[in-house]
Amino acid sequence: MSAKAITADEIFDQIVSTTDVFDQNKLKDAYSLAKKAHEGQFRKSGEQYITHPLSVAKYLAEIGMDEETIISAILHDVIEDTDTELSTIKKKFGKQVALIVDGVTKLDKINFSTNEEAQAESIRKMVIAMSKDVRVLILKLADRLHNIQTIEALPDWKQQNVASETLYVYSPLAHRLGLQSVKHQLEDVAFSLLFPQQDAEIANQVTATLPGRKKQI
Secondary structure, three states: OOOOOOOHHHHHHHHHHHOOOOOHHHHHHHHHHHHHHOOOOEOOOOOEOOHHHHHHHHHHHHOOOOHHHHHHHHHOOHHHHOOOOHHHHHHHHOHHHHHHHHHHHHHOOOOOOOOOHHHHHHHHHHHHHHOOOHHHHHHHHHHHHHHHHOOOOOOHHHHHHHHHHHHHHHHHHHHHOOOHHHHHHHHHHHHHHHOHHHHHHHHHHHHHHHHHHHHHO
């Protein structure tokens, strides 16, 4: 029997408990706006869509990001996927939150058409140039991390595309920002999707040599 899926309210409660020094009313207002905006929307897995931005916000809270970034994470898909206007976000949550949300929305529109190294480098430069605030990149990386960790419901061709973008564009960006944990998690999942045979061989070799490594240590 599979574990019960965590609800949106439960994820939000975890965010609140992690960010107790923040303005809780602002967090609740952001959650209320996002929940209403995403009402009736579902992920391919069947989960309510709101669980995605909340999961991104929860991860960012856990790594110590600031209040504006957490609020932006909760709201980061409302401009692209709902009728919510950017001016509404600016009025309710301030200029910086609006800029971060707008930056992430613009990054989502970049077309990743190839995994060639030269093209990937050009795209990385474009992404950096478009991000006036480094928090845009950090939020986008957290967004990609959650998406690739919950990619099972997508068709195989889409999984391949997402994995390619992740390995050639987003993982190097995480490295440049010094987010090594994010980098390694992105690489692990992307590599297993793109090169399953090699991934299995490496895993088997690591397992086989484990007793020897323990003895040496």
